Amino acid sequence: MHYGTERMPIGVCWIGIAVVCFLFMLCVMPGMFGSKAYASEGSGALKAQSTSVVSIAKTVAPVQARIQKCVSKRAGSVTIVAHPVGNALKYQFKIAEDKRFRFAKRTKVAQSNALTFNLLDSRKTYYVAVRVCTCVNGKAKWGPWSRVASKKARILTLGFVSLHSSPSGSAVRWWKNCGFKIVGITSPKDPDLKRVDGVLVPGGNDMNPKYYGEKRHPRTVLENPNIDALKLAVTRKCAKIGMPLLGICGGEQVLNVALGGSLKQHIPTGYHMGWRKVKIAKGSWLYKMFGSTESVHHAHHQCVKRLGDGLIATQWDAKDGYIEAIEHVSLPLYGVQWHPENMGAKGRKVARSFARICMKNAL
Numbered sequence: 001m002h003y004g005t006e007r008m009p010i011g012v013c014w015i016g017i018a019v020v021c022f023l024f025m026l027c028v029m030p031g032m033f034g035s036k037a038y039a040s041e042g043s044g045a046l047k048a049q050s051t052s053v054v055s056i057a058k059t060v061a062p063v064q065a066r067i068q069k070c071v072s073k074r075a076g077s078v079t080i081v082a083h084p085v086g087n088a089l090k091y092q093f094k095i096a097e098d099k100r101f102r103f104a105k106r107t108k109v110a111q112s113n114a115l116t117f118n119l120l121d122s123r124k125t126y127y128v129a130v131r132v133c134t135c136v137n138g139k140a141k142w143g144p145w146s147r148v149a150s151k152k153a154r155i156l157t158l159g160f161v162s163l164h165s166s167p168s169g170s171a172v173r174w175w176k177n178c179g180f181k182i183v184g185i186t187s188p189k190d191p192d193l194k195r196v197d198g199v200l201v202p203g204g205n206d207m208n209p210k211y212y213g214e215k216r217h218p219r220t221v222l223e224n225p226n227i228d229a230l231k232l233a234v235t236r237k238c239a240k241i242g243m244p245l246l247g248i249c250g251g252e253q254v255l256n257v258a259l260g261g262s263l264k265q266h267i268p269t270g271y272h273m274g275w276r277k278v279k280i281a282k283g284s285w286l287y288k289m290f291g292s293t294e295s296v297h298h299a300h301h302q303c304v305k306r307l308g309d310g311l312i313a314t315q316w317d318a319k320d321g322y323i324e325a326i327e328h329v330s331l332p333l334y335g336v337q338w339h340p341e342n343m344g345a346k347g348r349k350v351a352r353s354f355a356r357i358c359m360k361n362a363l
Contacts, residue, residue, distance in 0.1 A: 062143035065091065065132040068113075077179070078155075082113040082130040082146075089133045089140050091115070099127045156358050159185040159196035161234050161251075163226060171202055171248075174341035178351040185234055198358035199238050201231055203250030203339075206302060209265060212257050217265035219301065223250075232258050235333075244332040244357045246350075249300055252335030256326060259308030269320050272298040272337075277318040278325075284314035285327050285334055289349045293318070296338040296346070303337060332357050 065088075068081045080093050093115045094107040108115055117126075129145045158180045160167045165184040172182050183196060193199070205223040209216055211232065216222070231251070235258040238245040247255040253263050275295045280287045286294075304323040307313065315325030315336070324337040334354070340347030 062136055062141045063088070063132050063134050064144050065130045065146050067128065067130055067146055070128050077116050077118045078126060078128070079114060079116045080128045080130060082132070084113045085132045085134065087134050088113070089135065091130060091132050092142065093117075093128065093130050094145075095126050095128050097126060101127070101129065155179070155181050156197045156355055157181040157183060157195060158358070159183055159193065159199045159234075161185050161199065161201050161231050163224075163230065171339075171341050174347075175200065175351065178348060178355075180351075180355070186230070187233075189233070193234075193237060193241065193243050196243075198244035198246070198354065199234060201235060201245060201247040201251030201254050203248055203300075205250075206265070207250070207253060207257060207263070209263070212262040212306075214262065214265070219266040235259075239328075239331060239333060242331055244354070244360075245334065246354050247333075247335035248341075249337060249339060250302075252326060252337050253302060253304065255333060255335040256304045256308045256311060259311055259328075261304060261308030261311065262306040264303050264305040264322070266301055267303060267320070267322060271301045272303075272317065272322075274298065278315050279318050280325075281312075281314040284325075285353070286314055286325055286336075289353055290346070294346070296324070296336075297342040298324075298338050300337055332360075 063085050065085060066083045068083045070078060070080050078095065080095070082091055082093075090109055090111050091113055092107065092109050094101065095117045096102075096106070106117060108117075131143050131145045133140055133142050135141075156179070158175060160172060160175075160182050162184045163186060165186055167182065167184045176182055182200075185193070185196070185199065204227060206220045207228055208222055208225065209220065211228065231254045235245060235247070235255055237243070239259065245255065247253070257263065274297065276298050277293060277295050280290055280292055280294065282292065304313070304326060307323075307326065310328050310330065311326045311333075312329055313323045313325070314327050316322065317324055326335045327333065334357075336350070340350040343350075
């Protein structure tokens with residue numbers, strides 16, 4: 001019997017080689033030369049080019065997410081928005097008071113690329129980070145955290161028109177408690193509005209009627225002339241540059257006079273004090289908050305008479321019909337003849353709505 005090795009036919013050899021090459025191309029080469037789902041950018045971040053199931057399965061590295069913007073959408077909260085990633089399964093966000101995130105106790109996972117954190121203290125600076133979970137070789141894997149050294153959550157800042165750089169009082173404390181940072185606007189010549197997102201013009205005593213071409217009424221109690229000049233200068237500057245402004249009580253009257261209007265120096269029916277019912281114009285800023293009627297808290301004896309340029313009346317006293325609120329037809333300028341800070345939850349509606357208006361200016 002012969003035990004020598006038999007020679008395999010040449011055709012069978014070639015078939016075996018072909019099978020091996022086919023398996024090699026099927027299993028190994030897609031990871032090396034297949035169409036990549038990502039392309040490197042100059043910043044080092046990766047950008048999605050394809051979201052097909054095949055290309056996701058071929059991803060060879062987790063994606064580093066990038067923060068697109070970090071802003072306060074309303075007082076007391078911060079919204080983090082990441083650049084969208086095409087094959088993201090979910091996003092993870094974290095926020096901390098320390099830029100090294102040693103105390104990052106607030107971490108949340110979301111399906112979308114945006115998430116809002118409600119802040120405990122709006123007077124502090126917060127740092128944010130984001131990372132994205134993608135599919136790597138058929139498995140979900142988290143990418144690295146974004147760099148956040150220069151990403152700070154900025155709180156909305158309101159300029160409070162005052163002769164003092166650090167204004168105080170119950171109204172200031174109320175707006176701070178609503179989540180705003182408050183700074184004083186003290187210069188009538190060139191108001192420093194670059195560092196604020198909106199302006200509050202508070203009330204006080206009565207404006208000098210010389211500013212609207214009338215003589216003083218016996219019941220008119222004049223304000224400090226420096227305050228009158230400051231409020232008018234700041235209001236006119238806001239109108240010029242389109243800065244959001246809210247005039248409260250006497251501040252509403254300042255807005256009207258600054259744009260060429262006049263005031264009724266004393267309401268014949270007497271002082272409007274405490275809660276009074278008002279009617280609200282449909283489609284106005286206040287209508288979106290309160291509807292057609294509401295009770296608001298008053299403390300005044302003067303009101304708008306002739307409307308200033310571009311201003312419209314949006315609210316009237318339900319009993320005697322006098323104007324109680326105004327707004328500009330095209331600029332973010334608003335005035336109310338009452339006090340949100342004395343109205344509890346109703347007043348906080350006003351603060352949140354004005355915060356949204358200021359946010360458009362901040363972006």
